[in-house]
Every structure is written in structure tokens, then in C-alpha cells.
Amino acid sequence: MGDVMTTTAGLWLAVVLSGLYHGVNPGMGWPLAVSSALMESKPAALFRALGALSLGHFLAMLLILLPFSMLSSLLTYTEELRWGAGLLVIGVGLYLLITRRHPRFLARVPPHRLALWSFLVAIVHGAALMLVPIYLGLCGPEELEGGHLAASELFARNAGILAGVTLAHTGAMMIAGGGVAYAVYRWLGLTFLRKSWFDLEAVWALSLIGVGVLGLATASHG
Amino acid sequence: MNLRPDPTFYPSAKMAMEAPVEKLAFTLMLSPDGSQPDGLAVVDVDPTSETYGQIVHSLMMPNKGDEFHHFGWNACSSALSPLTGHAFLERRYLIIPGIRSSRIYVIDVKEPLKAKIHKIIEPEELFAKTGYSRPHTIHCGPEGIYVSTLGGGGEDGTDGPPGIFIMDCETFDILGRYEMDRGIQDKHYDFWWNLPRDYMVSSEWGLPPQFENGIVPEDLLSNKYGHTIHFWDLRGRKVTKSIDLGENHQMALEIRPAHDPVKEYGFCGVVVDTTNLQGAIFTWWRDDDGEWQAKKTITIDPVPADADDLPELLKGFGACPPLVTDIDLSLDDKYLYVACWGLGEMHQYDVSDPMNPKLAGKVEIGGIVKKTKHPNGKDFGYGPQMVEISRDGKRVYWTNSLYSTWDDQFYPGDRGAAMVMARNEGGKFELDPDFWVEFPEGYRSHQIRLEGGDCSTDSFCYPNV
Numbered sequence: 001m002g003d004v005m006t007t008t009a010g011l012w013l014a015v016v017l018s019g020l021y022h023g024v025n026p027g028m029g030w031p032l033a034v035s036s037a038l039m040e041s042k043p044a045a046l047f048r049a050l051g052a053l054s055l056g057h058f059l060a061m062l063l064i065l066l067p068f069s070m071l072s073s074l075l076t077y078t079e080e081l082r083w084g085a086g087l088l089v090i091g092v093g094l095y096l097l098i099t100r101r102h103p104r105f106l107a108r109v110p111p112h113r114l115a116l117w118s119f120l121v122a123i124v125h126g127a128a129l130m131l132v133p134i135y136l137g138l139c140g141p142e143e144l145e146g147g148h149l150a151a152s153e154l155f156a157r158n159a160g161i162l163a164g165v166t167l168a169h170t171g172a173m174m175i176a177g178g179g180v181a182y183a184v185y186r187w188l189g190l191t192f193l194r195k196s197w198f199d200l201e202a203v204w205a206l207s208l209i210g211v212g213v214l215g216l217a218t219a220s221h222g
Numbered sequence: 223m224n225l226r227p228d229p230t231f232y233p234s235a236k237m238a239m240e241a242p243v244e245k246l247a248f249t250l251m252l253s254p255d256g257s258q259p260d261g262l263a264v265v266d267v268d269p270t271s272e273t274y275g276q277i278v279h280s281l282m283m284p285n286k287g288d289e290f291h292h293f294g295w296n297a298c299s300s301a302l303s304p305l306t307g308h309a310f311l312e313r314r315y316l317i318i319p320g321i322r323s324s325r326i327y328v329i330d331v332k333e334p335l336k337a338k339i340h341k342i343i344e345p346e347e348l349f350a351k352t353g354y355s356r357p358h359t360i361h362c363g364p365e366g367i368y369v370s371t372l373g374g375g376g377e378d379g380t381d382g383p384p385g386i387f388i389m390d391c392e393t394f395d396i397l398g399r400y401e402m403d404r405g406i407q408d409k410h411y412d413f414w415w416n417l418p419r420d421y422m423v424s425s426e427w428g429l430p431p432q433f434e435n436g437i438v439p440e441d442l443l444s445n446k447y448g449h450t451i452h453f454w455d456l457r458g459r460k461v462t463k464s465i466d467l468g469e470n471h472q473m474a475l476e477i478r479p480a481h482d483p484v485k486e487y488g489f490c491g492v493v494v495d496t497t498n499l500q501g502a503i504f505t506w507w508r509d510d511d512g513e514w515q516a517k518k519t520i521t522i523d524p525v526p527a528d529a530d531d532l533p534e535l536l537k538g539f540g541a542c543p544p545l546v547t548d549i550d551l552s553l554d555d556k557y558l559y560v561a562c563w564g565l566g567e568m569h570q571y572d573v574s575d576p577m578n579p580k581l582a583g584k585v586e587i588g589g590i591v592k593k594t595k596h597p598n599g600k601d602f603g604y605g606p607q608m609v610e611i612s613r614d615g616k617r618v619y620w621t622n623s624l625y626s627t628w629d630d631q632f633y634p635g636d637r638g639a640a641m642v643m644a645r646n647e648g649g650k651f652e653l654d655p656d657f658w659v660e661f662p663e664g665y666r667s668h669q670i671r672l673e674g675g676d677c678s679t680d681s682f683c684y685p686n687v
Binding site: 038 | 229304397417484685
């Protein structure tokens with residue numbers, strides 16, 4: 001990966017790609033949008049469900065990224081923060097890789113509370129955490145070139161990046177998940193669900209570890 | 223664990239109907255007097271096979287006196303909802319509870335002809351973790367494996383109400399009670415649900431002292447068996463409404479919701495109406511205001527009989543009651559099969575309009591008075607009881623034992639185990655003269671499960687399209 005992935009463009013690409021990845025993963029909920037449309041026999045329900053799923057995902061990212069955004073604006077130890085975040089993401093990835101357990105309380109969420117479900121899934125499966133190293137990488141670079149920004153300017157800039165990252169990621173997720181859901185609803189049929197669903201748990205955990213390593217790489221570059 | 227969902231899982235009931243035809247069936251065998259261990263029979267149901275209709279493997283348990291009754295799979299099509307979070311479970315284990323011993327066996331049938339015991343949960347563990355006893359119906363759902371029980375705590379199972387408990391779907395550890403607010407529910411039997419609509423319906427038989435040593439005639443005639451069905455907020459774990467079917471409708475047993483989750487109705491079988499000895503089916507549904515309703519939509523009349531032809535229990539009535547003991551709904555929600563265990567008849571109702579079922583076909587076999595023989599000339603002891611339908615709806619299998627002590631009251635003497643099959647093809651519903659399973663001496667047969675799923679196993683999360 002090296003240089004391309006550590007540049008700003010590469011990091012934004014990672015934001016979008018992770019959004020697409022979360023979107024197409026059935027475990028993040030697109031089959032529920034198909035189910036809603038079929039249950040109500042109107043396509044509008046598909047988009048309503050998709051909206052709820054995306055809102056939950058968006059809020060989960062905001063909740064996880066916000067503290068890191070604040071810390072990176074206030075602390076002078078940004079490199080340590082990035083090391084910490086990278087290690088945290090690797091740790092969660094390893095935990096998921098080894099335990100392979102799905103928290104049971106998620107099954108208590110009623111099917112009509114899709115935003116809540118999506119929010120909780122994004123938190124407990126580390127989907128939101130996956131963006132932390134990428135986000136911190138994006139907050140990092142200019143700092144070196146422009147010298148020290150005033151705290152307020154830094155805060156505003158990081159908040160802007162935060163908005164950009166969460167919106168771009170959620171947008172990509174909506175397009176990918178919505179695209180698959182709509183295609184299944186209109187053309188492919190539910191057979192696609194049986195044929196295309198792969199167990200991504202190990203891949204997912206490895207992606208977390210990968211992103212964590214990327215975070216460590218950008219941190220040491222900085 | 224698989225990397226893809228188990229091939230026997232289907233998003234919708236309609237898709238499951240197109241599944242490959244079953245080649246094996248699993249049937250429970252029980253020793254009525256507990257003199258031999260109970261067992262699981264693997265039956266060849268492939269007509270092209272040389273061993274068609276024969277038990278090709280038997281797994282006997284290491285204990286006696288379990289009394290096998292109902293059983294179910296560890297995983298089913300319900301896993302195909304992202305909400306459950308375990309799409310990659312295998313349909314591999316049969317969970318078999320002993321209704322008398324409260325012991326639970328987990329049987330690995332990945333290789334059906336080498337079926338083996340994977341885990342045994344001893345009764346003490348069940349009592350300690352749930353306060354329930356006498357486990358019965360199994361369904362796999364959002365939080366794991368749900369098991370209904372017929373008894374509460376204490377020696378006779380009357381210390382506290384019976385209910386449902388949940389088992390982990392991977393480790394099979396008992397996690398604890400399901401209910402958070404059971405309302406007036408104080409007896410239990412069957413339960414099933416509609417997963418996307420998030421409701422469950424449960425029914426009532428009676429408490430252990432009312433069935434373990436046989437039916438208690440005084441309790442029946444004073445309407446003390448169950449006659450209420452309960453509607454639950456499934457994930458909220460609370461009763462939202464209980465409907466009393468009327469106290470004369472004794473023993474509200476099997477709950478069969480429409481398989482297509484768009485439909486918000488289902489059926490419940492009632493064994494006997496104490497005012498007239500009729501058997502009955504109720505249709506329950508959610509009305510336009512979102513309220514649960516139930517209405518009697520099928521009645522089956524008793525048949526007058528000479529006292530000499532009736533067992534001691536029924537002599538005074540001068541009639542043979544139908545005794546509706548099991549019902550099953552085909553995956554297309556079209557046919558409801560109703561076992562009339564007393565009469566010796568299996569009825570097939572067209573329930574395309576669930577409020578106006580129409581009798582479409584009937585098979586006569588066994589029965590208290592009629593004792594109709596199988597087309598192959600053999601005696602069919604008892605009457606049609608546990609019924610299971612193939613996923614494509616073309617084959618209907620059933621056995622003949624109800625419950626050890628009740629068998630002996632309604633059909634005195636040992637009448638042998640049986641398992642037969644009727645074909646529902648070309649507008650006809652008729653017994654297959656060539657399918658007849660011989661069971662080992664001294665055993666009775668109870669519930670049947672079909673390889674890859676059947677019509678009382680899988681819960682579907684997506685509508686038929």
C-alpha cells in the first residue's frame with residue numbers, strides 16, 4: 001500500500017471504499033430494505049428502510065469519531081493518539097477474529113427500529129471504529145506543512161473533515177446497499193440473497209486489522 | 223460453520239417449496255412403559271431406493287423413561303435475516319427433549335446414517351437455570367433456540383407457571399427464561415411466530431398432573447384444561463393480548479401461522495368441545511385496527527357409537543369424539559391437515575380463504591371404532607396423529623401415538639407403532655399403498671422431521687413474491 005494509501009487522496013478513497021463495502025455487506029442490513037419493500041409491496045418502503053439504516057450507521061460513526069476529533073484538536077500528542085487508535089482497531093479486529101460471536105442483545109431490537117439496529121451493529125461490529133485511523137490520517141498532514149494552527153482553526157478544520165468523512169462514507173454505503181437492495185427487489189429476486197451471502201466475518205475482522213496497520217503507518221509517517 | 227448460508231435455508235416459503243425432495247425422515251420412537259431407551263429412527267423416504275419405507279438407522283439413547291414427543295432443528299430459514307446475526311449456522315443438530323424426564327438431547331445428524339449424540343442437558347440443569355420442566359416444542363429464532371415447556375418447578379411441575387426458555391444456538395447452553403411479562407398465561411403447549419411482524423402466539427394443554435398419568439376426566443368435564451391463546455410482542459417478550467376461546471374448548475394445542483409473513487393469520491386446533499364432543503379449528507388474525515381476533519372456522523362432529531366399541535373413558539357418551547390432536551399447514555398456506563385421532567381420519571382442508579375452510583380430502587385409517595386398515599392390508603393401531611408435510615406439499619406423513627398414558631386410555635392394549643404417507647397429487651389425497659414403516663417391537667412413534675426442513679420447522683423472513 002505504502003505511499004498511495006497514506007496520501008490524502010488515498011485516505012478519502014478509503015473512506016468511500018469502506019462505505020461501499022459496508023453497503024454491500026448483507027450483515028449491515030440491505031436485505032432488510034428488500035424485506036420492507038416486499039412486506040409493504042411498495043418500493044418507497046425500500047428507500048425508507050435504507051434511510052433508517054443509513055441514519056443509524058451515520059450516527060454510530062459520528063459517536064465514535066467525535067471524541068477522536070476533539071482529542072486530535074486539543075492534544076499536542078496527535079501521533080500518540082494515532083498510534084493508540086491504530087492499536088485499538090487492531091485489537092478489536094483480533095477480538096472479532098478470535099471470538100466470532102454476535103452479541104445477542106442485537107436480536108432484541110424489534111424489526112421496525114432499523115435505525116437503532118443499524119446504529120448498534122455499526123458500533124459493536126467495529127464498522128464505525130474502522131474509520132478512526134483513516135479520519136486521523138486525514139486530520140494529520142497539513143499540520144506539518146502549515147506549522148501550528150490555532151486551536152480554534154484546528155477544531156473547525158477537523159470538524160469539517162469529520163462531516164466530510166461521515167457523509168462521504170454514509171453516502172457510499174447508501175448507494176452500494178441501496179443499489180444491491182433495489183436490484184434484488186426489481187430484477188434479481190431473493191435467490192440472489194442465498195447465492196451472494198458470504199461469511200465475511202473473518203474478512204471483516206482482517207479489514208479492521210488492516211485499517212489499524214494503515215493507521216500506524218500514517219502515524220509513523222507523520 | 224459454512225461460508226455460505228446453509229443450502230436448506232430459503233428466504234421465502236415459496237422458494238422452500240422448490241427445494242429438492244426429501245430422501246430421509248427422522249421419527250421419534252418412545253418406549254411407552256420406559257422399559258427400553260427411547261430413540262431416533264432415520265427412515266428412507268426415497269421411492270427409488272431399495273430400502274424405501276424402512277428404518278435405515280436407529281440411535282438409541284443412554285437413558286430410559288425420557289418419553290420423546292416433539293423435537294426440532296438447531297437452525298432454519300429464520301437465520302436468513304440480518305437481524306438474527308447468525309446467517310451461517312448449519313442445519314445439523316436435532317434438539318430432542320424428553321417430555322417426561324426433562325432431559326434434552328442434541329443429536330448431530332450431519333451424516334444421518336451415523337447420527338450421534340452431541341450433547342446431553344440433564345434435567346437438573348434445566349430446573350436450575352429456568353425453573354421450568356417437561357420441555358416440548360422447539361423453534362429456532364432471533365435470540366437462539368426457543369423451547370416451550372409444559373411444567374413449572376417442583377416434583378409435579380406445578381410450582382410456578384410453565385413457559386419458554388432460550389438456548390444458545392451454537393453452544394446449546396441454556397440461557398434462561400424468555401418471558402418478561404406473561405400476563406395471565408399459566409399453562410403452555412405450542413408456540414410459533416411471524417418474525418418480520420414481531421409477534422408470537424402460544425397455546426395451552428394442561429399442567430403435568432393433568433396429563434402425566436393419563437387424562438383426568440373430572441378436569442376435562444369441569445373445563446380445567448387450557449382454552450386460551452396468547453399473543454406476544456416477540457422481542458419485547460410480553461403478552462399483548464390473551465383470547466379465551468371459551469372454556470368448553472378444551473386443549474388448544476397446535477399453533478400454525480401462515481408461512482408467508484405478509485399474512486397476519488393462523489390456526490389453532492382444539493381437541494374437544496365438552497358441550498358436544500366436537501373437534502374444532504380456530505382461525506386467529508389481526509384485524510384492520512391491529513387487534514387480535516379468533517373465530518371457530520371448522521367443526522368436526524363426533525360419531526355415535528355403541529358403548530361396547532368404546533373404551534371405558536368414553537362408554538358413557540355413546541359417541542366417538544374426533545379428538546383433533548395435531549394440525550399442519552402446507553408451505554403455500556393452502557391446505558391445513560387435521561388429524562382426528564379418535565375417529566381415525568386425516569382431513570385436508572382448503573384454507574385459501576382462512577375464514578372459510580373447505581374440506582377438500584379425507585383419508586380414513588385406524589380409529590377407536592372404525593379401525594380402518596392400511597391399503598396394504600395391515601392394521602393401523604390408534605389413529606392419525608403427528609402429521610408432517612413435505613416442503614413441496616405433495617407428501618403428507620403421519621404417525622399414530624399421542625402420549626403413552628393417553629394412548630392406553632383411548633386405545634387400551636398395545637397397538638404398535640406406525641408411520642404412513644399420503645400423496646396429495648392430481649387433486650387427490652390418498653394413502654401411498656407402498657409406504658409402510660415397521661418399527662421395533664415395544665415402541666411407539668411420535669413426531670416426524672423431514673431432511674432439510676418441513677412445514678412445521680422453518681420460519682421465513684421474506685414474503686412470497
